[in-house]
Amino acid sequence: MGLKITLKPGERMIIGGAVITNGGHKSNFIVENKVPILRDKDILNAENANSPARRIYFTIQLMYIDNSNLKTHHKLYWELVKDFLEAAPSALGIVDQVSEDILQANYYRALKNCKKLISYEEEVLARVQ
Amino acid sequence: MAIALTAGMRSNLIALQSVDSMMQTTQNRLSTGKKVNSALDDPVNFFKAEDHYNRASDLAAKKDGMAEAIKTIEAGNNGIEKIEDLLAQMKSLASAAKTSTNTTDLAAQYDRIISQVAFMAEDSNYGGQNLLNGDSLSVEFNEDGSNTLSVAGFSAAESGRIAGVTLAAANFSSNTSIESGAISQIDAAVTQLRTEAQKLSSSLSTIQIRADFTSEMENTLNTGADNLTLADMNEEGANMLMLQTRQNLGTTSLSLASQAAQAVLQLF
Numbered sequence: 415m416g417l418k419i420t421l422k423p424g425e426r427m428i429i430g431g432a433v434i435t436n437g438g439h440k441s442n443f444i445v446e447n448k449v450p451i452l453r454d455k456d457i458l459n460a461e462n463a464n465s466p467a468r469r470i471y472f473t474i475q476l477m478y479i480d481n482s483n484l485k486t487h488h489k490l491y492w493e494l495v496k497d498f499l500e501a502a503p504s505a506l507g508i509v510d511q512v513s514e515d516i517l518q519a520n521y522y523r524a525l526k527n528c529k530k531l532i533s534y535e536e537e538v539l540a541r542v543q
Numbered sequence: 544m545a546i547a548l549t550a551g552m553r554s555n556l557i558a559l560q561s562v563d564s565m566m567q568t569t570q571n572r573l574s575t576g577k578k579v580n581s582a583l584d585d586p587v588n589f590f591k592a593e594d595h596y597n598r599a600s601d602l603a604a605k606k607d608g609m610a611e612a613i614k615t616i617e618a619g620n621n622g623i624e625k626i627e628d629l630l631a632q633m634k635s636l637a638s639a640a641k642t643s644t645n646t647t648d649l650a651a652q653y654d655r656i657i658s659q660v661a662f663m664a665e666d667s668n669y670g671g672q673n674l675l676n677g678d679s680l681s682v683e684f685n686e687d688g689s690n691t692l693s694v695a696g697f698s699a700a701e702s703g704r705i706a707g708v709t710l711a712a713a714n715f716s717s718n719t720s721i722e723s724g725a726i727s728q729i730d731a732a733v734t735q736l737r738t739e740a741q742k743l744s745s746s747l748s749t750i751q752i753r754a755d756f757t758s759e760m761e762n763t764l765n766t767g768a769d770n771l772t773l774a775d776m777n778e779e780g781a782n783m784l785m786l787q788t789r790q791n792l793g794t795t796s797l798s799l800a801s802q803a804a805q806a807v808l809q810l811f
Contacts, residue, residue: 510598
């Protein structure tokens with residue numbers, strides 16, 4: 415089984431805690447066992463985590479790649495989520511979906527759903543900017 | 544005679560009427576504490592809120608299952624601790640026997656403790672399940688049970704074996720027989736027990752983390768559903784902007800995240 419990955423020349427990704435940069439040619443490979451995988455386009459670095467929803471995304475990333483400190487990351491997650499929902503109660507549906515993914519340890523899906531949260535936040539902010 | 548209202552009077556009248564109706568609504572809301580009291584007020588938010596409340600109670604049920612599992616594991620851990628205490632007693636009896644003249648008495652005490660260990664193992668059940676008696680536990684983390692954690696029990700004391708290590712009746716006839724018999728057997732049993740205890744602790748910690756997370760989800764849903772009815776689109780925009788500014792200006796707890804993880808993410 416495993417996950418099939420295709421990297422463009424020079425593309426980077428995180429595989430199970432290692433940061434890998436592809437060489438000069440396109441490469442294909444399969445990751446055969448279950449480890450955290452994050453592609454370049456899905457990685458958010460701390461500098462760019464500059465909005466409430468992006469901070470939540472960042473925290474989920476931490477849960478994904480730093481599984482041994484879940485308690486700390488969970489604590490941070492709930493702090494951020496409470497602030498977020500206080501500001502925008504209408505986001506509860508999306509937030510709950512993300513939380514459910516985290517509960518099931520489906521971090522990759524949680525990240526995808528968190529992207530929806532980021533879009534939603536942009537919509538909300540657009541009303542006052 | 545008909546009274547004609549001027550435009551000004553008419554608008555005052557309308558204003559008064561609407562204030563009156565708002566007062567009624569407000570009193571109604573004040574008495575129940577919720578902005579949306581029935582589906583008539585705001586159907587979309589009412590049913591969304593209902594959904595969230597229902598989900599919160601589903602989660603509460605899941606959490607109960609996890610709490611039960613935690614208690615069962617704790618019962619097992621307590622049992623292991625008590626068995627280790629008994630083994631420690633046995634070890635001191637065996638050590639004493641090396642230099643004592645009354646080995647018969649010591650041997651009899653030793654054998655009595657072996658049977659106490661068996662009782663201790665049997666006594667470590669919770670809710671009909673005993674992880675020290677080979678029973679296993681399965682904890683569900685989601686509705687359809689596709690995401691579960693299995694906690695395997697083991698046989699802590701069974702037909703003369705402690706955690707699979709044979710513990711023979713006392714043979715205190717010579718120092719060699721004590722060393723190679725009782726003492727080495729006890730050491731092996733303790734090592735094996737500690738390995739099992741370690742596995743149980745690890746499962747306990749996993750379940751505890753998820754139970755806590757589920758608790759938070761439940762609270763968030765209940766509070767969120769209450770607040771859903773207060774949602775005002777424009778207010779939300781202003782609130783979000785304020786939150787963003789506050790977070791960007793404040794010392795952020797993002798930096799509390801573990802070093803290793805940060806090191807990886809900093810490369811991007």
